Amino acid sequence: ETAVFQTPNYHVTQVGNEVSFNCKQTLGHDTMYWYKQDSKKLLKIMFSYNNKQLIVNETVPRRFSPQSSDKAHLNLRIKSVEPEDSAVYLCASSLGGKGNTLYFGAGTRLSVL
Amino acid sequence: SQLAEENLWALSVHEGESVTVNCSYKTSITALQWYRQKSGEGPAQLILIRSNEREKRNGRLRATLDTSSQSSSLSITATRCEDTAVYFCATETNSAGNKLTFGIGTRVLVRP
Numbered sequence: 495e496t497a498v499f500q501t502p503n504y505h506v507t508q509v510g511n512e513v514s515f516n517c518k519q520t521l522g523h524d525t526m527y528w529y530k531q532d533s534k535k536l537l538k539i540m541f542s543y544n545n546k547q548l549i550v551n552e553t554v555p556r557r558f559s560p561q562s563s564d565k566a567h568l569n570l571r572i573k574s575v576e577p578e579d580s581a582v583y584l585c586a587s588s589l590g591g592k593g594n595t596l597y598f599g600a601g602t603r604l605s606v607l
Numbered sequence: 608s609q610l611a612e613e614n615l616w617a618l619s620v621h622e623g624e625s626v627t628v629n630c631s632y633k634t635s636i637t638a639l640q641w642y643r644q645k646s647g648e649g650p651a652q653l654i655l656i657r658s659n660e661r662e663k664r665n666g667r668l669r670a671t672l673d674t675s676s677q678s679s680s681l682s683i684t685a686t687r688c689e690d691t692a693v694y695f696c697a698t699e700t701n702s703a704g705n706k707l708t709f710g711i712g713t714r715v716l717v718r719p
Contacts, residue, residue, distance in 0.1 A: 498649070527706075535693055537650070537709040550706050584649050592699065593638045593657060596707060598649025 497521070500585050500599035507575055508607050515570045515602045517585030523597070525549075525590035526568040528560060531582040531601070543568055544590055572604075580606045617714040620686055627682045628713045630696030638699040640707065641670055641681045643692045650695060654681070686717045 498519045507513055519526060527542040527550075541560040542550035548560065557576075561569045572579060582601040588594040620626045630639070638657045642650035654670040656663040656679070663670045669682045679696055693714050697707040 529709075535644075535712045535714075537695065537712075539706050539708075542706060586649070593655060595640070595652045595655065596642075596650075596697075598651070600647065600649050 498585055498587055498597050498599035500583075500602050502602060503600065504603045504605075506605045506607065509577060510574050513572050513575055513604065515583055515585075515604075517568050517570070517599060519566055519585075519587040519597070521587055521597060523587040523589055524565055525588045525594075526562070526565070527586040527588075527596065528568065528570050529584040529586060529598075531584055533581070537584070540570075541568075575604070575606045577606050580604055616711075617716065619716045619718060621718050622686055622688055624686055625682060625684045626686055626690075626715055626717075627680050628694045628696075628715065630679045630681075630710050632677050632679075632696070632698045632708075632710075634698065634700055636674070636677075636698045636700055639670075639672055639679050640697045640699070641668075641679075642695045642697060642709075644695065644712070645692045653694075683715075686715075688717050688719055691715060691717045 501516045525544045528540040529537050531537050540554050543562045545565050546562045557573045559571045582603050584598050584601045586596040586598045588596050640655045641653045643653050644650040654663050654665050656670050656672045667684045672679045693712040695712045696710045
């Protein structure tokens with residue numbers, strides 16, 4: 495099966511802790527993304543990578559850092575989480591270039607207590 | 608209709624009826640995509656319509672694009688309960704990274 499896989503599905507943690515989310519795509523795509531979806535369903539791009547190179551880095555707090563070991567993997571680390579980080583984090587991949595479809599994973603729901 | 612600054616809209620229809628979701632945007636675009644997100648899943652693309660196209664169909668789905676009024680619509684005919692989802696439009700511009708900017712989304716509930 496080819497798709498975008500995210501782990502974990504859910505994560506509950508306390509303020510100040512560090513968390514890491516994993517994303518792997520088996521679609522052979524060159525570009526991967528992290529989006530944040532808030533409680534109102536608004537989707538905002540955080541980062542995108544093309545062949546392990548960062549190409550989009552939106553204005554996100556410095557405690558967020560993407561990590562890419564190869565073009566099939568893009569992880570997201572949050573150092574010292576804050577309550578406003580509670581959201582669903584969605585990973586996606588695409589062929590890159592214009593007019594391409596984004597294929598999303600099911601998301602990781604983060605709850606910060 | 609969807610704009611990033613607005614709250615999530617909601618529409619309710621009965622199975623078999625048609626429903627139309629609207630989207631407006633503020634910048635010059637190269638393409639617009641429609642996505643559907645079912646509960647517990649990530650968004651999935653339904654239709655991609657380029658800036659030089661006016662209409663695109665995909666089965667029961669029909670998308671229109673009016674670049675002069677910077678608006679798009681997605682119509683679903685003969686709705687089914689499984690069409691219940693949040694529908695997003697997403698715009699693509701010439702900016703670096705080919706990133707998509709998503710609208711706020713419209714929740715569509717199809718009742719039996």
